[in-house]
Every structure is written in C-alpha cells, then in structure tokens.
Amino acid sequence: MKKIILFAVSILSLTTVDAQVSFGKMQNMIPRSKEGLNIFDVNKNDVEFQGLSVDLGGALALQFQGLDSFNDQREGSYTASNGAIISGNAGTAGYRLNNLENNFNLPAANLVFGAQLADGVRVNLDVYLSSRHHNETWVKGGYLQIDKLDFIKKDFLADVMKYTSIKIGQMENNYGDAHFRRTDNGNALLNPFVEGNIMDSFETEMGMEVYYNREGLVSMIGITNGKLNQGVAEFVPSSATPTAPDPNTTVSPTVLAKLGYDKQLNKDLRVRLTGSYNHNANMGANPWGSDRAGSRYFGVMSHQAYTYNITPVPNNFDPASNATTGRFSPGYANWYTAFMINPFIKYKGLEFFGTLEFTQGGDKKGSDASRNVNQYAADLVYRFGKTEQFYIGARYNIVSGNISTQTQKVNVDRFESSLGWFMTKNVVAKLAYTDQNYNDYSQYSGSSLNDLYGGNFKGIMFEAAISF
Numbered sequence: 001m002k003k004i005i006l007f008a009v010s011i012l013s014l015t016t017v018d019a020q021v022s023f024g025k026m027q028n029m030i031p032r033s034k035e036g037l038n039i040f041d042v043n044k045n046d047v048e049f050q051g052l053s054v055d056l057g058g059a060l061a062l063q064f065q066g067l068d069s070f071n072d073q074r075e076g077s078y079t080a081s082n083g084a085i086i087s088g089n090a091g092t093a094g095y096r097l098n099n100l101e102n103n104f105n106l107p108a109a110n111l112v113f114g115a116q117l118a119d120g121v122r123v124n125l126d127v128y129l130s131s132r133h134h135n136e137t138w139v140k141g142g143y144l145q146i147d148k149l150d151f152i153k154k155d156f157l158a159d160v161m162k163y164t165s166i167k168i169g170q171m172e173n174n175y176g177d178a179h180f181r182r183t184d185n186g187n188a189l190l191n192p193f194v195e196g197n198i199m200d201s202f203e204t205e206m207g208m209e210v211y212y213n214r215e216g217l218v219s220m221i222g223i224t225n226g227k228l229n230q231g232v233a234e235f236v237p238s239s240a241t242p243t244a245p246d247p248n249t250t251v252s253p254t255v256l257a258k259l260g261y262d263k264q265l266n267k268d269l270r271v272r273l274t275g276s277y278n279h280n281a282n283m284g285a286n287p288w289g290s291d292r293a294g295s296r297y298f299g300v301m302s303h304q305a306y307t308y309n310i311t312p313v314p315n316n317f318d319p320a321s322n323a324t325t326g327r328f329s330p331g332y333a334n335w336y337t338a339f340m341i342n343p344f345i346k347y348k349g350l351e352f353f354g355t356l357e358f359t360q361g362g363d364k365k366g367s368d369a370s371r372n373v374n375q376y377a378a379d380l381v382y383r384f385g386k387t388e389q390f391y392i393g394a395r396y397n398i399v400s401g402n403i404s405t406q407t408q409k410v411n412v413d414r415f416e417s418s419l420g421w422f423m424t425k426n427v428v429a430k431l432a433y434t435d436q437n438y439n440d441y442s443q444y445s446g447s448s449l450n451d452l453y454g455g456n457f458k459g460i461m462f463e464a465a466i467s468f
Helices: 002-017
Strands: 053-070 077-079 085-087 108-118 121-130 138-146 164-172 204-212 217-224 254-264 269-280 306-308 311-313 335-347 350-362 371-384 390-401 410-424 427-439 456-467
Touching: 053 121, 204 254
Parallel strands: none
Antiparallel strands: 053 108, 053 456, 077 085, 108 121, 121 138, 138 164, 164 204, 204 217, 217 254, 254 269, 269 335, 306 311, 335 350, 350 371, 371 390, 390 410, 410 427, 427 456
C-alpha cells in the first residue's frame, strides 16, 4: 500500500515538474460516473489529444447486509454400535448453518491509474485496494488500448482505425455484455443491483482483443493464453484418477468473439442485441470461478463446525477462502464452450437487459461425456427524475444444469429488487431485497452434508458506492 501511495504522489507531481504533462485529458475511455451507464465494449469519442496526460481514479463500495440462510437438513437419529439412539443426521453431530448478523461487510476499494501516451494510445492499470477474496492490495490487471496508428505514420490506416480499437494486456475477458453491468469489487456505480448474475462470468487473462464497431455493427475477436496466473513453468499433467483417467497435458488459448447490433433508433429508443462465444479446449482457469474480489453475499449457506461419521468438518464461513457464496459455477475441469446472448432495449427511462447463456463442458480430456449448464436472466429498470437520478428495478435469474458432484440436474433461482438514487453522478445509494433458492441438490455431498440441500437465503442489502 505504501508503494502505491508513493507512486500516486510521484505521478501527480509530474503536473508541476513538466508543463507538458496534463491531468485527466483521456481519449476513448468509458466514464467512471453515471455517464458511463449502458456503454458497452469500447468507447470512441472526439477528445482532442493534448500531449501526455495522466489519469487517476478510484471506487469505493460498502454494504449493510441483512440476510438469513436456511436449508432442509433436519434433525434425525441413528443407532450407534452399542445400541444407543443418537440424534442428528445419520452419523452427524452439531450441524447447522451459520447465523448471520445484520451488519456491515468489509468495504471494497479500487484504484485506477492511466496515461494518454500518444494520440489514440492510452494505458490503464486497475488495482484492488481491499476485496473480500484478497484483503491486501494487489493488481487486477492492465492493458494498452490503441485507437490510432499515428505512431507508425500520420493517418496510417486512418479509415480503418476510425472504427477499430485494439486492446493488449492482462485484462478482463470481454465475454458477453453482462460483465459491463456487474459489480467489480469497489466499482459498483453502474450495477443497478447489489450482485451480478448467479453464474457470474469474470476472468482476467493475458491476451489481445480487436474491435470493429461501425454504424450499428458491433464486433470483436479476441485470444488469450488461457491462464489466470501467468508463468513460464512447464505444465505438469495431473495424475490420472478413475473419474479423470485422461487429464490435460497442456493449457490451450481461450478464443473469444462477439457480434451484434446497437443503434439509437430515435431520441427515445435504443436497441442492442449481441451474441458472444467463449471456448477453451484445455482449461487453465475457470471463467465462472475466477473473480478474485468475491460476491456481495457474505457467509450465506455456510455451516458451523460439526462432526460427520466421527470426522470433524470445519466451519466454512471464512469470507476469503469461501469468497463466492451465493454464486454458482458449472465447475468444468478440462474444457468448455459457451455462448451468451444479450438483448438490451432502452425506451425513455425504461430499460430491459437479458442474458441467455448456454454452456457445455467436460471433466476429462478428449471425447468424454459432456455436461450442460444454462442460465437465463432478465432485469427491468425504470429510471426517473429530471436527470434519471432515481430508479427502481427487478431481476429474475435461473441457472439449471448438471454438476460433477451430483447425478441429477440442479436448479438455482434468484429474485432481486432494487431502489436506487444517484445523489451525484459519482455517488449512488441502493436498497435491494434478495430471495435465492436451491432445488434438487442431494442431502449429502461426499464426506459431509450438503449445505445447499433445500437451501434458501433472503433478506435486504443496502449499498453505497462512489466512483470517480
């Protein structure tokens, strides 16, 4: 943290040391304010290049949580070897879900550094100062965005670059449109709700994305090295097991693509529809389980320490090691192919945003039997007031599919409603109600009870978020 503060001070001091350095005159950047609502992919604007300029911003979010968890694990009895009748679920003693207090969660904070290096060339660095998964400061990622090739030659391929952008770096994979409306740790200003989708796709990998957006056409092609954690060590295959007799022998690139239509048809109506593709043949990371910030629902569906068939099972509340409570991951182990369709319609103050996600994957290399998990989500938001500073919204979300730990298909559904107020264009306050249900989960999971058996959590969340 001390090093980051010193770095920020040194960057700011450039404005007094060198008169050619400006502050905040950035090109083609999505605003970190209410003005950034519903801007997807990359943003081309007409900001004039005025020499080297430095960007510094941040985001802070805190929540008051009032949630309760329930499941269908019931007190039963079993007969011990001495003939005594023992209370509890067949060999289980002391099991119960953790009681959750109504109180504040750990605040989340982001820091953003950037610089306009040349006309049409800027760099961006994102830092998590505090997050649920990693309490310490660490770098989320950074990238170089190229919107002009004038550094090669003045107006080089200008007709092409007028509609083209290139991003290179360790950055957030652009799969689907839903991740533009999700909360990214402290950056919660543009999410009308407190959480994202149940099956929350978010991953940072080293790669490149090329965008071509023109007169309503939305298109992107990208490729990454498929690794969340970078390194050059040789890949050592896992040992074969009965459930995975043919493990991966390498890590494959991730291939990304997006194609769609986005048009402001008149002053009142905007229509957007995109389809996205995401594929990896030999996984090195899981796009539905790689968010290092964590979910907003702290501790839901977690249990106290208990004993199962004389084996101690520890308390799994810990916010860092169990950081994705309330979310769902399909848990593919070796390969996956995913498609996401996102319709968006805005008519005056009324917004509709949908997610239809279809995923298929496997747990072994080669032609093993695949599993399928699908997700459907729809949210409706109405913004009102002189500057649409108030809003009311509701989202319904369903995930259904097969996971490796169960023989039958499972289903998770969530209803979330929200009231919001943009106090300024950089400050928002939200009050949300959430009700999430787990269906068709088995009572037991390996050598322990299944916390999600007949599971449900519900209650209110209050969140205040600042971005600048």
